[in-house]
Amino acid sequence: MQKIRLGIVGYGNVGRGVEYAISQNDDLELVAIFTRRKPEEISTVNKSITIHKMEEISNYIHSIDTMILCGGSTRDLPEHAPHFATMFNCVDSFDNHSRIPEYFALVDESAKKSKKISIISTGWDPGLFSLLRVLGMACIPVGCDYTFWGTGVSQGHSEAIRRIGGVKYAIQYTIPNDNAVAEVRKCTNPTLNTSQRHIRKCFVVAEHNADLIFIEHAIKTMPHYFFDYDTRVHFISEKEFLSEHSKMPHGGIVFRTGTTGNENTNKQRMEFLLQLESNPEFTANVMVAYARAAYQLYLKGEIGARTVFDVPIGLLVPNPMEELMKMVL
Amino acid sequence: MQKIRLGIVGYGNVGRGVEYAISQNDDLELVAIFTRRKPEEISTVNKSITIHKMEEISNYIHSIDTMILCGGSTRDLPEHAPHFATMFNCVDSFDNHSRIPEYFALVDESAKKSKKISIISTGWDPGLFSLLRVLGMACIPVGCDYTFWGTGVSQGHSEAIRRIGGVKYAIQYTIPNDNAVAEVRKCTNPTLNTSQRHIRKCFVVAEHNADLIFIEHAIKTMPHYFFDYDTRVHFISEKEFLSEHSKMPHGGIVFRTGTTGNENTNKQRMEFLLQLESNPEFTANVMVAYARAAYQLYLKGEIGARTVFDVPIGLLVPNPMEELMKMVL
Numbered sequence: 001m002q003k004i005r006l007g008i009v010g011y012g013n014v015g016r017g018v019e020y021a022i023s024q025n026d027d028l029e030l031v032a033i034f035t036r037r038k039p040e041e042i043s044t045v046n047k048s049i050t051i052h053k054m055e056e057i058s059n060y061i062h063s064i065d066t067m068i069l070c071g072g073s074t075r076d077l078p079e080h081a082p083h084f085a086t087m088f089n090c091v092d093s094f095d096n097h098s099r100i101p102e103y104f105a106l107v108d109e110s111a112k113k114s115k116k117i118s119i120i121s122t123g124w125d126p127g128l129f130s131l132l133r134v135l136g137m138a139c140i141p142v143g144c145d146y147t148f149w150g151t152g153v154s155q156g157h158s159e160a161i162r163r164i165g166g167v168k169y170a171i172q173y174t175i176p177n178d179n180a181v182a183e184v185r186k187c188t189n190p191t192l193n194t195s196q197r198h199i200r201k202c203f204v205v206a207e208h209n210a211d212l213i214f215i216e217h218a219i220k221t222m223p224h225y226f227f228d229y230d231t232r233v234h235f236i237s238e239k240e241f242l243s244e245h246s247k248m249p250h251g252g253i254v255f256r257t258g259t260t261g262n263e264n265t266n267k268q269r270m271e272f273l274l275q276l277e278s279n280p281e282f283t284a285n286v287m288v289a290y291a292r293a294a295y296q297l298y299l300k301g302e303i304g305a306r307t308v309f310d311v312p313i314g315l316l317v318p319n320p321m322e323e324l325m326k327m328v329l
Numbered sequence: 330m331q332k333i334r335l336g337i338v339g340y341g342n343v344g345r346g347v348e349y350a351i352s353q354n355d356d357l358e359l360v361a362i363f364t365r366r367k368p369e370e371i372s373t374v375n376k377s378i379t380i381h382k383m384e385e386i387s388n389y390i391h392s393i394d395t396m397i398l399c400g401g402s403t404r405d406l407p408e409h410a411p412h413f414a415t416m417f418n419c420v421d422s423f424d425n426h427s428r429i430p431e432y433f434a435l436v437d438e439s440a441k442k443s444k445k446i447s448i449i450s451t452g453w454d455p456g457l458f459s460l461l462r463v464l465g466m467a468c469i470p471v472g473c474d475y476t477f478w479g480t481g482v483s484q485g486h487s488e489a490i491r492r493i494g495g496v497k498y499a500i501q502y503t504i505p506n507d508n509a510v511a512e513v514r515k516c517t518n519p520t521l522n523t524s525q526r527h528i529r530k531c532f533v534v535a536e537h538n539a540d541l542i543f544i545e546h547a548i549k550t551m552p553h554y555f556f557d558y559d560t561r562v563h564f565i566s567e568k569e570f571l572s573e574h575s576k577m578p579h580g581g582i583v584f585r586t587g588t589t590g591n592e593n594t595n596k597q598r599m600e601f602l603l604q605l606e607s608n609p610e611f612t613a614n615v616m617v618a619y620a621r622a623a624y625q626l627y628l629k630g631e632i633g634a635r636t637v638f639d640v641p642i643g644l645l646v647p648n649p650m651e652e653l654m655k656m657v658l
Contacts, residue, residue, distance in 0.1 A: 017589070020590050024470045101651070128468070128599075131464075132601075133657045134643060134657060135457070137648075137657075138646045139615050139645075141353045260607060260610040261607055261610045262374070268607070269602075270603055271604075272461075272601050272602075273599070273602070274598070276595075276598070277596045278595035281589040285469065285470070285589060286468050289468055309643030309650055310641050310650065312640060313642070316464065316467035316468075317466050319466075325433060325636055326429070326430055328466075329455045329636055
């Protein structure tokens with residue numbers, strides 16, 4: 001069987017996760033990695049993979065079936081995605097929710113010109129969580145949905161703490177509030193805003209002689225980030241910080257709860273939970289599955305931008321539909 | 330907006346659930362119900378819906394967009410589905426897993442002749458659980474999957490108990506074994522067969538003067554049904570039976586657990602849980618969502634049989650893709 005030939009643009013945590021992910025799939029092959037950094041400064045997992053400067057990417061138009069764009073949503077992707085869609089089938093994990101429609105339009109225009117496919121905003125949120133929200137709306141039309149995030153690291157909140165004077169290291173975990181989760185599981189469709197749904201747990205290493213009371217107060221009163229939340233601050237040693245808080249876990253739960261039947265008396269609940277020890281590696285795995293699907297859609301003659309809502313689930317795996325029917329239907 | 334016009338074949342628990350489900354969706358309309366029974370003996374939820382004999386169905390070829398087949402998998406569907414696929418777009422919930430490939434082939438042949446779409450084996454297992462198994466394989470390729478069923482009524486096991494002498498009423502609930510679920514959640518990928526994953530809880534109303542010890546022994550030693558399981562038998566009064574055990578709850582959990590990254594050290598877990606107070610009503614809701622999708626696929630010019638693996642999730646809801654992109658992506 002001819003393997004599907006993939007490329008990676010951007011070699012940070014997600015890019016490295018994509019390299020691992022491809023190695024877990026026999027039908028996929030990593031052809032090259034493209035970076036804005038100096039290629040000789042990058043150490044890949046598989047030493048035999050060639051790393052190239054971004055400018056060389058157009059030489060690969062005929063040797064890469066889908067390009068996996070691993071840049072950030074703020075600056076990289078708005079530039080990369082419309083550009084590389086003129087050359088390749090692409091997938092990305094663009095996660096700036098409010099800008100998705102305009103981003104989609106730009107990518108769609110490029111992909112239509114090149115007669116290729118680009119699947120935008122894959123990953124798990126947006127991505128799998130979005131899929132499950134739609135599945136919930138479809139199967140429990142009279143109902144509510146709830147998304148809880150965590151337990152997981154929020155980079156934005158961790159950075160906000162690090163900007164406070166006297167803080168040496170800091171990490172913030174977003175954690176679903178157990179009481180709120182329990183309430184949702186009762187199918188009472190409670191009204192719960194984001195701050196009622198989550199706890200913010202902060203681990204802080206203070207500078208020598210720093211004012212701990214000041215730091216804790218500065219965190220807990222920080223508007224938008226912490227003020228409205230059940231915020232818990234723990235001061236720990238540098239040693240504990242480095243040994244216990246170096247992973248990038250994340251996850252969350254998407255609920256749909258509602259009722260069916262005569263006078264809507266029967267409660268129905270759908271729940272989708274992710275618990276991830278490595279957020280970037282799981283995101284990478286989802287992207288790789290959609291990279292496979294993008295190439296399948298391209299082979300069927302489809303062109304333009306797509307979202308996870310457009311992609312049949314069976315195209316995410318290498319197995320033919322007949323085999324899936326026997327094996328897992 | 331023109332509503333999608335639906336019909337129901339077979340008016341048992343699921344057929345009635347479909348009638349409720351259609352009433353929860355503004356873009357859908359129930360045109361007629363077809364039955365093998367005498368129409369005048371059937372009392373529908375909405376009294377103004379017309380009920381017809383099965384023979385009249387061909388008069389509706391031009392006035393029903395998708396027919397929802399609510400017959401049983403043993404006798405009804407193998408006959409109904411290939412037949413009605415020659416006239417209508419259809420959905421069904423065929424759940425005889427081992428016979429799905431041959432069933433698919435028959436329906437496919439009919440649907441290709443009529444240039445219509447038939448989506449087979451919708452519902453939640455097969456159906457949503459199958460989708461989630463594939464999503465798990467796609468996103469955690471190095472891993473295991475586990476399906477737990479329940480808490481829910483097993484009709485087959487309930488009937489098996491009722492065949493024992495001295496039993497007046499009986500109902501059997503399949504319940505996930507908490508210890509097994511906890512083990513799976515640890516991502517240790519344990520080996521667990523069906524009997525280790527489930528408890529079988531039986532509520533029995535005995536005839537007056539029946540030998541309770543004999544009944545309990547007969548249940549617990551019944552091969553295939555109960556012998557290998559943690560089986561628990563509770564004798565209750567007829568009054569309690571009728572008041573507490575008249576609903577048809579069900580549900581279950583599909584897990585995918587595995588590892589990613591360097592030397593597969595990072596554990597990743599996906600979990601999809603259903604808790605349903607009415608199994609037939611939820612099954613009906615899923616079928617109705619796929620009935621909508623079947624018509625959309627037909628409008629795109631697709632023909633033949635399909636499974637849930639072929640259907641983009643976005644087609645299950647009435648919202649246009651642009652709206653979904655803004656609202657839930």
